[in-house]
Every structure is written in C-alpha cells, then in structure tokens.
Amino acid sequence: MANGIDPSTSMAALFGSRVRRLRTAAGLTQAELGDRTHVVSTRITQIERASGAKPTLALARALDAALGADNLLVELWPYVYREAFPDWSRKFMARSERAVSIGEYAAHVVPGLLQTEEYARAVLSVGLTLSSEAQLEERLTVRMGRQERLGSADRPVLWVVLDEAVLRRPIGGHAVMRGQLERLIAAAAEPHITVQVLPFDQGEHDAMGGSLTILALSDGSEVAYTEGAHYGQLIEDPVEVRTFSLTYDRLRAAALPPLMSLDMIRSVMEGNHRGAKVPSRSERRRVAQEQLQQSGGRQLRGGGGRVPRRGPRP
Missing domain, CATH: 1.10.260.40 (lambda repressor-like DNA-binding domains)
Incomplete structure (x- = not known):
C-alpha cells in the first residue's frame, strides 16, 4: 500500500x-x-x-x-x-459464466447472448444509466464478449423462449431487425441452442411484464433471475427457484415447437414484420406430437401443453 x-x-x-x-x-x-x-x-x-x-x-x-x-x-x-453494477447484477453475471445450461424467457428484446452487434448497440443506446458514448462502447464490448462462451469447449446448453413481441418490435430499424432475425435462425441450427416463440394468442401467463432466466450450475443447483426495464432480482432460495423453474417449464410448453417457431421467425422476417401466420393450437399440438414421437419424447397432456422432457435443464 x-x-x-x-x-x-x-x-x-x-x-x-x-x-x-x-x-x-x-x-x-x-x-x-x-x-x-x-x-x-x-x-x-x-x-x-x-x-x-x-x-x-x-x-x-x-x-x-x-x-x-x-x-x-x-x-x-x-x-x-x-463494480458499476448493483450487487445482484454482478452475482448474476458471475453465475452465468459458470452455468452449464441457461433457460431464458425474453419479453421485450432478444437475449444478449444471441444479439447481433448492431441490435445490441440499439438496445444499449437507450436507458437511464447510459452517460456517454464511451460507456456505450464499453457495454457493447462486454456484451459481445459474453457471446464467446457459446463457441467455447465448456459452452452451456441455451434454451430461449421469445415472446412474439420480441420479433415484431423493429429495434434499430428494419435492416438491423432483419439481421437479428437471421441471427436467431442461424443460432437455432446449433445443436446446443433451442429457440421457441410464445405467440400472442397464448394470452396471459405468469411471467408477463418482465424476463426470466434459469441458470443450472455444475453442482446441480439452480438460480433464477427476473428483470424489468430498470430493475433486476437474483433468486437463490431453492423453494422460490423451483417456483420460477416451473413457470419457465410452462412457458416452454405453451410456446410454439422449435420448428414452428423458426417458421414464424422466417415469416416475420420475410413479411417485414407484418402478417406472420400463427398456426392454430390444434395444428401446433399435432406438429409438437410428431416431433416428440420422433425424438422419443412423452405424449402431450389433454390440455394441449407439451410436457417438458426431463433431463439437463435448459
């Protein structure tokens, strides 16, 4: 000293x-x-x-x-x-770097791990905490740097559920948004990444108003993280985490199956964010059933929701 x-x-x-x-x-x-x-x-x-x-x-x-x-x-x-971030945010970032699987429900924007640089710049350019262009560049560098882990040897399994609103809000303009939708389609082709879309016609659900992330760590434990426009909360209590984990399972079950989700993303992209056709619930259930049977999955419940397969949590 x-x-x-x-x-x-x-x-x-x-x-x-x-x-x-x-x-x-x-x-x-x-x-x-x-x-x-x-x-x-x-x-x-x-x-x-x-x-x-x-x-x-x-x-x-x-x-x-x-x-x-x-x-x-x-x-x-x-x-x-x-250190410029609140304690709960720092804890979340630290745990994310050690997670073996990440499950995300995004209500408003594409999750940072799958953002293009142009889309990320547009997202990070707004907010009450942004003070300078230099700070914007720092935040952009950190966000892009976090994506490197998806290509590393210890990459996590990533399962993302996107609200339909995420696809339809042209953040950064239509050209930037088209590039972002193309990025989602390319990412979904990776064996360790799954993308689903939760359509508007599913109505209300338990995670409305904010985003939800479930992190599974190598020791078998899980943590949950909820986030809104100007707040975030890290949940570590096992009972509370289990509640959020079940909420996330229900969101996955209510969302379009992966193949239908990709079709919807393409439809939104090609239709310039207008008029993408959402399959009926009976059609979604039929296709989901076929996919589950092909992969040895369980049958669907009578209510139409897909029973999440047990195994490594996304």
Missing part, C-alpha cells in the same frame, strides 16, 4: 495497484505512461488511486501494451467494470 490505496477494497483499487507496480518496475513516470497511452498524467493518477471514472477497455488495452503486462490488465478490466 505504498500509494495509500488498499488493493483489497475493490477491483478498481486492485487494478490501480497493478498499474502502479508495473509502471514503477518499468521506470516510467505517470506523465510518461500518459504519453504512451495518449491520456493526461492526471488520468494515470486517478487510475492508480482508484478515483474518478473507471478505465475504459481501450485504455486498459493501451496500458497493458505500454507496460508489457501480458494481458493482465485486460483480464482484470471486466471485474472493474462490473
């Missing part, structure tokens, strides 16, 4: 202490490091003291390169960035 900052107090303090240690080892003054990273010396002072604005990802990369840190500062940066 030579500079009077305890690195254990926050990730920003730890980041600053590492910058100071590396700078000192390199024999550089704060002004010299500022010149090499194209910022004023007072900005280096703020970083080392964990005061002022948090470093951007671009600055973390510049510092890493200037100090020969071998990606240490770049790898620390996401943790520094997360």
